[in-house]
Amino acid sequence: MxxxxxxxxxxxxxxxxxxxxxxxxxxxxxxxxxxxxxxxxxxxxxxxxxxxxxxxxxxxxxxxxxxxxxxxxxxxxxxxxxxxxxxxxxxxxxxxxxxxxxxxxxxxxxxxxxxxxxxxxxxxxxxxxxxxxxxxxxxxxxxxxxxxxxxxxxxxxxxxxxxxxxxxxxxxxxxxxxxxxxxxxxxxxxxxxxxxxxxxxxxxxxxxxxxxxxxxxxxxxxxxxxxxxxxxxxxxxxxxxxxxxxxxxxxxxxxxxxxxxxxxxxxxxxxxxxxxxxxxxxxxxxxxxxxxxxxxxxxxxxxxxxxxxxxxxxxxxxxxxxxxxxxxxxxxxxxxxxxxxxxxxxxxxNKADSWDDFPNGRWGDFKSPAYGMQGPWGNSDSINTSTISEWGNPRSLEDLTAMFLKYLHSQGSSPFSSSPILDETKLILPHLQRLTKRGWWTIGSQPAVDGASSSDPVVGWGPQNGYVFQKCFVEFFCTEHDLQSIELKIQEKGNGWVHYYAADSKGECRSNVPEDGRNAVTWGVFPGQELIQTTIIEQQSFLAWKEEAFSIWADWASFYRPDSEERQLLETIYSDCWLVNMIHHDYKRPDMLWTFIFDG
Missing domain, CATH: 3.20.20.220 (TIM Barrel)
Incomplete structure (x- = not known):
């Protein structure tokens, strides 16, 4: 009618x-x-x-x-x-x-x-x-x-x-x-x-x-x-x-x-x-x-x-x-x-009417009807001539690394975040800077949290008088050669504690997560409620955001002339790099993911 x-x-x-x-x-x-x-x-x-x-x-x-x-x-x-x-x-x-x-x-x-x-x-x-x-x-x-x-x-x-x-x-x-x-x-x-x-x-x-x-x-x-x-x-x-x-x-x-x-x-x-x-x-x-x-x-x-x-x-x-x-x-x-x-x-x-009322985290729960309200980086419309100038018109891999480091030093934005880094991110900032200097450009992460107060001004969320938990994860772009090294290390030394997803712009996806497996990486316990898990990383959600991540590179490249060094570089990143997500399940020891990545 x-x-x-x-x-x-x-x-x-x-x-x-x-x-x-x-x-x-x-x-x-x-x-x-x-x-x-x-x-x-x-x-x-x-x-x-x-x-x-x-x-x-x-x-x-x-x-x-x-x-x-x-x-x-x-x-x-x-x-x-x-x-x-x-x-x-x-x-x-x-x-x-x-x-x-x-x-x-x-x-x-x-x-x-x-x-x-x-x-x-x-x-x-x-x-x-x-x-x-x-x-x-x-x-x-x-x-x-x-x-x-x-x-x-x-x-x-x-x-x-x-x-x-x-x-x-x-x-x-x-x-x-x-x-x-x-x-x-x-x-x-x-x-x-x-x-x-x-x-x-x-x-x-x-x-x-x-x-x-x-x-x-x-x-x-x-x-x-x-x-x-x-x-x-x-x-x-x-x-x-x-x-x-x-x-x-x-x-x-x-x-x-x-x-x-x-x-x-x-x-x-x-x-x-x-x-x-x-x-x-x-x-x-x-x-x-x-x-x-x-x-x-x-x-x-x-x-x-x-x-x-x-x-x-x-x-x-x-x-x-x-x-x-x-x-x-x-x-x-x-x-x-x-x-x-x-x-x-x-x-x-939990209860169907309110189980996703607290969509904390960058990923959210892929089963939620509200999943997709915004991308994991919250900046889907941030690319314009002003921001491109701020990013320095990169012509080499070193230029891109410098841009990502500049953002981590709170000296500007990045294609993946128009907002300053969160206070939560600052808890693991030295690790992110070290990873980025390696050429693994970080675009998302969270520290491990073992039972912090839900009222904590840095990592808290949800109703008061509760406790929140997080597994440490990091997302970054790297070359296929580096991805192969990561996969070998996880296989030989991960001992079941480390899960990863990796995908490229062509549609290939690699992982050691069991088929149909799902990793809850943020959850909370509050008075009068069942356990609430607000952030889940699994293949479907990872692939959904992978599309958004690579499209940012493509959109950025489109602002430059086809024969320019900047466009050729950004299109190469789009074609050749992989988006990787790594999770360490031992949330009771907050440095375990970084120890695993950097040691040995």
Whole structure:
């Protein structure tokens, strides 16, 4: 059903709400997201939305996720569609695929610049702005009447360009005049600014429904990263509160719920916003808590690790619901989608609604629906002409080594991290510097930790009054010759204590980890909870991030002329080097990995 029709006929004393999800990077994450969406559907959202990667790089997974929600779970779905990297014909292809899957709602967006590009540049001159996408769909005889169209708005101004407020209003009005049915705003944390903005929008003559985008703060790291990415202005009071509790993940999450509730109550009291769009980050517990606190859930229930019954508004259609299994997936055109029949959340996963609430570490749990929210280095869009100049335009292996050492000495950024090294990293800094001087360029690591307080300002995470543990690991690039030496040493002297993964850009992967083996390298024990393991390294997650790691070399190389020394060097690294991850399992002796690497 079209969202605008649902909004028009909506009859309740409380506002409606929608949930936003993104396709995870791994099959297990996708499978567990399906179970999570099924549980969250019992909170009765008016619709859900599914994001679309730049240039359709998540096209198939986005369409598959939308189809399952639409066809099997009877959840009206809003499919995001962007102009970024969309070549001629690809927009028609995407719209036709959405229509065939029964999707009637599109959120038309310009999209972010592709990773590695400093500015947004259109590939197809017909699609330079979201307005162009709206006009095209409304003028197309095949799609015009089929789709309900939404567009984005920016209460604090568009993050990519500085224009006056009048110009912003004019652009928004043009999108509505072109055929947009509703507006979803960028996330924000200053409700005063939003309230002032929406009143100006109404005074300007824009009357379509405006749905505020709300993202409860989940973790300190994601909050800082996403507000920087979106250009959201954080009030001093909010930033002070978050800074004061940033070492207690549970308190950060609690404050995120408190802040979201406060913002929504003010907006309800002072605007005509009919509903709220929750950016979930593929997590569920905070959203549920916000709705319960607002008393918007008729019968609050604990979402168990079972797939609970269909909500009343879909029970009549229950007979038509076809569970997505490996058997019928091919019939639906979803041959690559894993079955949802397995129970989610048992054993090591803890309670299914909250087992991944504390995604500590660079890797996270590859089974989590939230896996893939950002790369392990958190810098996917950091390459531009400014940073390249800072890295010194390397022309030799020695130049690259000097660049990585400069970063370790806190004298600049690197292609794999635009942020300063963490205090945790400083605990093993001499070892990382020694490894880098050897020509093994380190890009990720963590020290061993044996039962540190969860409130420790350096290595602590999760709720207070707990203890956290870590195995030491390090990730680096090296030559195949060095990799062969590493493999021989592990075989002869590792004695089962050392595991490794290694992969190159061509797709070859080597390891001594047993088939289907998984190494939990970060875990914690907290009052009133089962064991929580937040960081797992196994083959699928390693290969997922391997793709990201090598693409950084390729993106960096693309900024130089084909015949330049810099490009030839970086392309050689891309072609010839290996990404290696080494783990030492003896976390009770913190120097064992380094002793193994450097001695003998």
């Amino acid at each position: 079209k969202l605008i029709d649902k909004i028009s006929s909506y009859n309740s004393l409380r506002p409606f709400y929608t949930f936003e999800f993104f396709p995870p990077r791994t099959d297990q994450g996708f499978e567990n997201l399906l179970a999570r969406i099924m549980r969250m559907s019992n909170l009765n959202p008016l619709a859900i939305s599914v994001t679309w990667g730049a240039g359709g790089n998540t096209k198939e997974s986005s369409l598959n996720l939308a189809e399952i929600n639409q066809r099997n779970y009877h959840l009206d779905t809003i499919l995001h569609l962007t102009c970024t990297n969309m070549e001629k014909g690809s927009v028609d292809e995407a719209l036709r695929a959405a229509k065939e899957r029964g999707i009637q709602n599109i959120l038309a967006l310009r999209g972010d610049p592709p990773r590695g590009k400093e500015e947004w540049i259109p590939i197809d001159p017909r699609f330079q702005h979201a307005l162009d996408l709206v006009k095209y769909i409304r003028a197309h005889p095949e799609f015009s009447s089929h789709f309900c169209l939404g567009v984005a708005a920016y209460p604090e101004g568009h993050p990519d360009h500085l224009v006056d407020e009048e110009a912003e209003m004019r652009v928004l009005m043009e999108k509505v005049d072109a055929g947009a049915d509703f507006i979803i705003t960028q996330l924000f944390y200053d409700e005063n600014q939003f309230i002032s903005w929406i009143k100006k929008v109404r005074n300007y003559g824009i009357s379509v429904p405006i749905i505020p985008g709300v993202m409860p703060i989940q973790t300190y790291q994601s909050f800082v990263r996403l507000t920087k990415l979106t250009g959201s202005k954080v009030p001093d009071e909010v930033m002070s509160r978050v800074d004061a509790i940033k070492h207690d993940d549970q308190l950060v999450k609690d404050y995120g719920v408190e802040l979201a509730v406060k913002m929504i109550r003010r907006i309800m009291a002072e605007t005509d916003a009919p509903g709220y769009h929750f950016c979930t980050l593929n997590l569920e517990k905070s959203i549920q808590r916000v709705l319960e606190t607002l008393q918007w859930i008729d019968h609050p229930q604990v979402l168990s690790n079972k797939l609970i019954e269909e909500p009343p508004f879909r029970q009549a259609a229950a007979a038509t619901i076809t569970p997505v299994t490996a058997t019928n997936a091919a019939t639906l055109g979803l041959a690559n989608i894993p079955s949802t029949e397995t129970e989610v959340g048992s054993g090591e996963l």
